[in-house]
Amino acid sequence: MQRKPLTISRWGNSLGVRIPKRALEKLELTENEKLDYEVTxxxxxxxxxxxxxxxxxxxxxxxDAYYDKHQGNKEYDFGKPMGREIF
Structure with missing residues (x-):
């Protein structure tokens, strides 16, 4: 893969870089996936x-899409504990 420069940009109070789509596809990475990093x-x-x-x-x-389709499958709150339940 060809080397191309990335730019450090401000995102709210943080700084970050965008990873190009082609690199993500090649590495099979998706949104919200965790990465390990090492400073060398x-x-x-x-x-x-x-x-x-x-x-x-x-x-x-x-x-979210699942719950939109299946409204009855959400948790049900039975109220306050009545015995020695631990939450």
């Missing part, structure tokens, strides 16, 4: 975290 004497190294089997089961699952 040559720069900043970003590494994708390996997904565990449980996370793989829910890849691409949209919880």
């Amino acid at each position: 004497n040559r720069g900043l190294l970003l590494k994708a975290r390996p997904k565990n089997d449980f996370e793989k089961l829910f890849d691409g699952f949209d919880l």
Whole structure:
């Protein structure tokens, strides 16, 4: 892949860089995915975290869309604890 410069930009009170779409596709990274980083004497190294089997089961699952379709599947609040329940 060809090297291209990235620009550090302000996002609210933070600074960040945008990762190009082609790089994300090649690395199979998606929005909100966690990355590990390491500061080296040559720069900043970003590494994708390996997904565990449980996370793989829910890849691409949209919880909001699910609840929009299945209104009856949300939690039900039974009120205050009556015994020695621990929350």
